[in-house]
Amino acid sequence: MVNGFFDKSFKEILSSQLVSIAGGLIAGFVLAATTNKLLLIPGMLITLPGFLDMRGNISGSLASRLSSGLFLGVIKPKGFKTKIIKGNVEASFILAAIISLFLGLIAFMFNNLVLHVFTPSIIMIFLIAGLIASAIEIPVAIFFTFYFFRKGHDPNNILGPFVTSTGDITSILSLLIALVII
Amino acid sequence: MNNYMKRLGKHLEKLRRINKREHHPLIHKIHKKYNISKEYGLHTNVSRTIIRESVGVLIFCAIVSSAGGLALENIKTLFITLIPLIILLPTLNDMIGDYGCIVSARFSTMLHEGEVKRKWWIEADIIKLFTQVFIVAMITTLISSTVAIIISFFSHYTLTPSVVFKIFAIALVDVAILIVILFFTSVLGGLYFFKKKEDPNNFLMPIMTSIADFGNMIILAVLVTLLF
Numbered sequence: 039m040v041n042g043f044f045d046k047s048f049k050e051i052l053s054s055q056l057v058s059i060a061g062g063l064i065a066g067f068v069l070a071a072t073t074n075k076l077l078l079i080p081g082m083l084i085t086l087p088g089f090l091d092m093r094g095n096i097s098g099s100l101a102s103r104l105s106s107g108l109f110l111g112v113i114k115p116k117g118f119k120t121k122i123i124k125g126n127v128e129a130s131f132i133l134a135a136i137i138s139l140f141l142g143l144i145a146f147m148f149n150n151l152v153l154h155v156f157t158p159s160i161i162m163i164f165l166i167a168g169l170i171a172s173a174i175e176i177p178v179a180i181f182f183t184f185y186f187f188r189k190g191h192d193p194n195n196i197l198g199p200f201v202t203s204t205g206d207i208t209s210i211l212s213l214l215i216a217l218v219i220i
Numbered sequence: 221m222n223n224y225m226k227r228l229g230k231h232l233e234k235l236r237r238i239n240k241r242e243h244h245p246l247i248h249k250i251h252k253k254y255n256i257s258k259e260y261g262l263h264t265n266v267s268r269t270i271i272r273e274s275v276g277v278l279i280f281c282a283i284v285s286s287a288g289g290l291a292l293e294n295i296k297t298l299f300i301t302l303i304p305l306i307i308l309l310p311t312l313n314d315m316i317g318d319y320g321c322i323v324s325a326r327f328s329t330m331l332h333e334g335e336v337k338r339k340w341w342i343e344a345d346i347i348k349l350f351t352q353v354f355i356v357a358m359i360t361t362l363i364s365s366t367v368a369i370i371i372s373f374f375s376h377y378t379l380t381p382s383v384v385f386k387i388f389a390i391a392l393v394d395v396a397i398l399i400v401i402l403f404f405t406s407v408l409g410g411l412y413f414f415k416k417k418e419d420p421n422n423f424l425m426p427i428m429t430s431i432a433d434f435g436n437m438i439i440l441a442v443l444v445t446l447l448f
Contacts, residue, residue, distance in 0.1 A: 047352065056363070058314055066309060069307070073300050077300050084290055096278070
């Protein structure tokens with residue numbers, strides 16, 4: 039009975055999670071190293087988890103949609119400049135902008151209503167960070183979806199943990215860049 | 221065996237290269253009536269379709285995550301002094317959400333394959349699924365907590381045996397509670413949606429990730445307040 043637990047699916051779950059925690063720990067390390075810059079901003083802790091999730095949600099869905107298109111045959115493995123891919127990229131950027139703006143507004147309203155601090159710049163920080171993170175993460179997601187597909191793998195099995203891990207790191211770095219810009 | 225695999229690979233590659241037509245033009249005309257996605261249709265505005273279908277769920281996820289984040293913001297002054305927990309925060313968030321998705325996806329498959337009987341709590345496959353996910357969750361939590369503590373130590377963070385014990389305790393209790401909650405929500409929700417002739421996958425995934433995000437931050441905030 040005990041041996042039955044440690045079968046192929048056990049190994050698959052464990053190995054995919056080890057990849058996932060590696061990315062999360064790198065992101066956590068960057069977050070801890072920049073605590074005095076990032077986490078001291080009022081309202082940052084409220085929206086930070088949502089911001090980290092957003093990258094995985096948007097890029098993960100993008101990779102998943104492209105994989106479906108590749109398997110259906112409506113997206114060709116060697117053609118990037120198609121209507122469907124352009125539409126997907128456009129939608130991912132617009133969604134990232136909308137959600138970043140929304141998260142910035144939540145933080146701004148919390149600061150204004152609860153902490154009585156007027157911080158309109160936090161809206162811009164999230165918006166700029168969301169766009170920077172998308173500019174890095176979307177091409178990465180597209181490139182690796184096509185790469186794994188061409189190599190004969192199912193991108194759906196690999197890109198989930200991959201995109202969430204890289205998404206965490208790029209999100210925190212983008213927040214830092216946005217902070218410097220603002 | 222190797223030759224067989226090579227031939228199979230070649231055949232699959234041939235199949236993949238076959239030029240498929242786009243969706244049948246009729247799809248564009250009947251998609252509303254039959255609730256069919258027309259993302260790959262003939263006259264589709266791809267980006268508008270994706271945005272319209274995704275924006276609601278993404279905003280909902282952002283609200284749920286922010287509600288959980290509110291709990292952490294309340295104990296911010298204490299939380300930001302606990303470097304190992306800051307390092308662990310993104311990992312715990314990702315990890316718990318992933319386990320929720322694994323449980324719900326596999327349980328939905330079991331439902332579709334007719335493997336779940338009325339007394340699901342004594343089914344060997346369900347007990348196996350729970351045990352596997354629970355063991356992997358404990359192993360990955362132990363590994364990530366150890367790495368977080370080592371990084372903190374080399375970052376000149378003052379670590380006492382009591383702090384190390386509390387960090388391990390917080391991470392393990394947080395993950396264990398959430399795995400149990402996610403498992404039972406997944407099973408009960410899955411049975412409910414399956415009874416209603418719906419695909420549980422469509423409902424369980426967003427519910428699981430939301431519970432994981434919200435629950436993780438609430439439980440972390442409670443445990444940090446109790447132990448530190």
